Amino acid sequence: MFTGIIEELGTVAAIDHLDDSAVITIDAKGLVDDLGLGGSLAVNGVCLTSVRTGDASPPGSATAESPGPFVAESSGSFTAEVPGPFTAEVMGETLRLTGLGALRPGDQVNLERCTPAAGRFDGHVVQGHVDGCGELLSRDDHNEWSTLRIAIPSPLAPYTASKGSIALNGVSLTLTAVSEPSAENAWVEVGLIPATLTHTTFGELAPGDPVNVEVDVLAKYTARLLSFGAAPDTTVIFNSTTSTRQGADHD
Structure with missing residues (x-):
């Protein structure tokens, strides 16, 4: 992780x-x-x-x-x-x-x-399992920060939310804006401070460059759970043979 x-x-x-x-x-x-x-x-x-x-x-x-x-x-x-x-x-x-x-x-x-068990957790849960490849659409460089808009594969859009987390090229970032559900082409925006621009590849990223996208794993698991329509039964019978035998003794 x-x-x-x-x-x-x-x-x-x-x-x-x-x-x-x-x-x-x-x-x-x-x-x-x-x-x-x-x-x-x-x-x-x-x-x-x-x-x-x-x-x-x-x-x-x-x-x-x-x-x-x-x-x-x-x-x-x-x-x-x-x-x-x-x-x-x-x-x-x-x-x-x-x-x-x-x-x-x-x-x-x-x-x-990878994060050691006793390490400080400063970003968000990132698996290193990229969900898809996006592309830098545009960047607006201000005096003290930059705004980047990245096109993402449309199937990933439901897992994004303004102020939510995303990993772009492995960098844990907070989304400042996302495309509307009705948008034909999905995108996300992030705001980057000088430290991020200096210490990551985003400082030199140009429109058209590919961007690896990993959406929030918690959003993926939530969507998967909801797709079943109801919470699954998590009850586990650890020794079904013993349980059956005990039931027979009571008959």
Whole structure:
């Protein structure tokens, strides 16, 4: 689980596209120094799993002996030093349904480690399970803050509400406005302070850029529950055999 509070801006070091998947390597600037094999990292809001330890060399490297910085280039071989690497395998579905498929070496990405049990909960419940890919429609940069309007897939609109929570590119944000239910094209608006613009990729986001959207998980569960028309019976019989036997004894 994540909270949508971005810890670091990483840089895509390499992305090796395969038949229907990709291997992404990210310079995480020391954020993943203690992240072992199987550890989780949210990259632009997408929960990815580390496929190697920090001491292992990336795919295609000349040697697996040195735990130090490695080198990378867009072709999949490695030529530029990259400290603190994080490597993940991304399936085709994730590439198609999120903005990860559009990433190129040199692009910056928002990074967040998973929340420790004893950690401070500063944002909202973020799963790292992106619901769809939106697009920045417009931005209005004021002196001290910016307003961004993002198009979102229409099926996600019912899960949005003014002053509600949303995760955009992994950033926990409060919605300042949402499209009307009758709108043909769904959108949301957020207001961003300078700190958010500086410490996340939103500072450089331009109209037309993809935006990963994860709506509030509480809204999703509420909608799912209401779709059944009534609250389900949660009674559980833990030992039906014993219960049946006891019932027979009373006959």
